[in-house]
């Protein structure tokens with residue numbers, strides 16, 4: 001093909017345009033797509049090794065000129081587009097911003113064109129209607145509140161989540177492509193809200209918007225969206241927007257607490273007459289409907305102590321459907337003894353106790369509350385494992401017992417401490433934290449709320465440690481291996497209250 005003929009095929013701008021799949025998971029690279037046919041699957045390029053993904057799993061036919069991509073599932077296992085299954089042999093047309101999963105439920109990517117195309121060039125975007133209303137920002141900007149005209153305080157609160165409950169995306173995507181990509185979820189909603197208002201309910205929306213704190217959504221754009229939604233509903237509403245993490249993020253009930261303390265004119269809320277509706281309800285996958293992304297809304301209502309309904313139950317009068325129980329129930333107290341098998345601790349024993357447990361399993365808490373008199377060594381505080389070993393050796397030489405408060409999830413990390421204790425004539429025991437994965441998540445969420453010094457645990461690091469986790473054995477040289485069960489013990493009544501709430505969203 002001559003250069004002139006090639007140039008004629010696409011406009012100059014389409015030639016400069018790039019199309020790629022941006023991986024939604026850090027461990028997988030982005031994939032640059034060529035104009036024309038691209039076959040993707042398990043390969044060195046994608047770094048996907050999972051055998052669920054065929055070597056040729058999907059075909060993408062890219063049209064740089066029109067900014068469209070036709071996708072076909074080639075592999076045996078279905079792929080997905082914006083959450084909907086795309087079975088073997090089926091096609092789907094994709095546009096900028098669509099989310100695909102190479103295999104249903106796995107390997108998510110966002111299709112992007114750079115520069116971003118303007119599909120609606122000719123269609124004028126609707127102008128947002130600006131209604132009167134008041135904005136408040138509290139808690140150092142972490143909670144933003146919008147109150148439309150006509151809102152009246154009441155002992156009866158009708159609470160609603162926003163995304164997936166009051167609105168859905170117009171585009172059918174999982175995440176809205178812009179501030180205008182929304183429509184009311186069910187036609188029944190405006191009338192139902194009007195009736196509640198006439199029945200003297202105060203209507204409140206509670207929405208988690210961590211995307212604002214992460215810089216993915218501009219606060220001003222979201223404010224415009226809230227104004228547009230409330231003006232479309234034509235009913236007085238107070239909207240609570242949780243920006244980022246912390247006490248305001250559902251399922252933690254900070255937003256409700258603020259409503260009750262500051263935004264209801266001193267009128268006490270009657271929990272028996274109030275209720276909350278949300279789509280994050282822990283429902284499993286059902287046919288084409290994907291499973292709920294979390295249980296945050298159901299747990300928010302449980303934390304407050306008010307009845308909970310899904311949007312389908314509340315607006316469409318559908319009967320309730322089964323849902324997955326939360327992984328950890330903070331109200332259920334374990335009756336297990338601290339040690340299994342029963343054992344004693346005494347710093348006079350001349351021993352090294354090597355703790356073992358994932359981040360958040362409660363090692364430091366256990367050490368602080370139980371291992372009194374022992375020297376505590378922790379690689380995070382000392383800076384490195386080597387510093388831990390050096391310090392340990394010093395203590396052993398002066399006859400002091402030590403506790404190694406590190407994760408110690410694999411044989412390698414435990415070995416050096418066992419050798420060190422034997423070389424110094426000390427016994428060495430391994431104490432394994434017997435904390436369920438659900439309680440670990442709960443502990444991590446609790447620590448984030450109550451201890452600002454501790455940084456957030458990276459999920460990738462947690463998953464790597466889970467993979468490395470090798471149960472200890474006496475053949476490694478331990479004199480005894482003991483399981484440590486969780487026995488709750490709190491610094492204050494306030495901390496106990498927080499711990500006994502649902503804090504994780506699953």
Ligand SMILES: Nc1ncnc2c1ncn2[C@@H]1O[C@H](COP(=O)(O)OP(=O)(O)OP(=O)(O)O)[C@@H](O)[C@H]1O
Pocket residue numbers: 357358359360361362363364365366406407443444446447450451457486487488489490499
């Ligand atoms: N038995 C318990 N009673 C009350 N709170 C607990 C208990 N165990 C753990 N916690 C709380 O859970 C959170 C996590 O526990 P901790 O920091 O001890 O875990 P860790 O295993 O030392 O984690 P890391 O390896 O990240 O240091 C802390 O806020 C702690 O106070």
